[in-house]
Amino acid sequence: MSDSEDKSSKTEQPTEKKINDTIEKGNLPVSREAPILASLLATMAFIAFQVRDGAGDLLLVLKTTFENPLQWDLNTSADALHVLHMLALEAARFVLPAAVFFVVGGVVSSVLQNAPQINFERIRPKASHISLSAGFKRIFGLRGLTEFGKSVFKFLTIGVVVGTLLMSGLPTMMRTMFADPVLVPELILELAMTLLSGVSIATIVLVAADLAMSRIHWRRDLKMSKQEIKDENKQAEGDPMVKGRQRQIARDRVRRRMMTDVPFATLVIANPTHYAIALRYVREEGGAPMVVAKGTDLIALKIREIAEANDVPVIEDKLLARSMYDHVEIDQMIPPQFFKAIAELIYFLHSRTGSKVGVATA
Incomplete structure (x- = not known):
């Protein structure tokens, strides 16, 4: 030019x-x-x-x-x-x-x-x-x-x-x-x-x-x-390709950590193949049930696979799984509107298995 x-x-x-x-x-x-x-x-x-x-x-x-x-x-x-x-x-x-x-x-x-300013750029040899x-x-x-x-x-x-x-x-x-x-x-x-x-x-x-x-x-x-x-x-906001790559790396790290936490979940709520939310509830830890993993499609299937391999109960509830997925975040407690539904599921598991659901397991 x-x-x-x-x-x-x-x-x-x-x-x-x-x-x-x-x-x-x-x-x-x-x-x-x-x-x-x-x-x-x-x-x-x-x-x-x-x-x-x-x-x-x-x-x-x-x-x-x-x-x-x-x-x-x-x-x-x-x-x-x-x-x-x-x-x-x-x-x-x-x-x-x-x-x-x-x-x-x-x-x-x-x-x-x-x-006035001190600047050595003007006297630099060029x-x-x-x-x-x-x-x-x-x-x-x-x-x-x-x-x-x-x-x-x-x-x-x-x-x-x-x-x-x-x-x-x-x-x-x-x-x-x-x-x-x-x-x-x-x-x-x-x-x-x-x-x-x-x-x-x-x-x-x-x-x-x-x-x-x-x-x-x-x-x-x-x-x-x-x-x-x-x-x-673009320079001020960051290169979109670089930012996209950084987000992808962050998602991969979260996904790997989720998969390692699924075996310690109390139950998994699933919409047969599209949604899965893994919850952990330990009475001694206090507070409401904690979301340890969630995902859709292939990730949801992987969560179910790990849960079944580690004898974590998987409960299929299409409406509850879909509703919870949109309102819960990983490493956070479930919102109050889901307390009753999750409490009933935990009570159901306790009454069905006779085990004390909510006791910490390693």
Whole structure:
């Protein structure tokens, strides 16, 4: 079956089991634009909260360091390493908040899309990841063309936004040529924040659209054929052939156990050839008579044969045998509606044989 035929047969919505299995494997709908938006917002936060104050402190350290180099004793390599270590700490103090912003932004962008989970399935080596044919399909297939179209649209949209903002800010940039140089950094920061704000707003729209499209594609890829749904239901309920075999084995075990209990029965009630119920009644055991075996046709004949071979009385009563068969279960006492009839039969056997029916025998 070709890929097109296989996809055309997948017309049914995915089941809950298919969705849960897919999620457990780490296959979740994600937007590739969300991390980009998180990076833009992290950059804006870094500029707003760190650059304005932190840059001044860093520049002051650099100015103090390089304006008066004679203050540093650089006679040995250890002295040079000491100066470099100090400068590295100052630079790290300035850059560390940026790293924190980017890490937090990346984590938040991932958590907001899907619940966090630990899954090693996505990083497990797969032959398809290094397959040239699979890679060609990913790049030039429908999904690859879709991603290319999204990239072109994103580039054009952001290009238009940036171009519009730059054109509107062109007079301000021209005035910086005649402004006090001290004011230039502030103007550059304002322009950068304006550009980042415009790009972020445009990216928010792209992320919303990409999230919707990714979930639509994800649900579409999970669609199932009618045969797949049947196979899943069969797997959930169990293979009918296997279940039938298990039931057959259980019936065989019950039948063998029944036959071993028939010799210890008190009497057998039979419908000459179609039904047979073996009952055991021992007064010392208490309770009503117990059903030790029952069966129809060949099993009924086998019960009668074993009973006669072990001198267990067999009483033929068509109506009673048929009625009891439908209402009694093996290893259970007979229902109350049969107490009188069975009591009369036991009394009859006692009076006929003179033996004490109901006394335990081995």
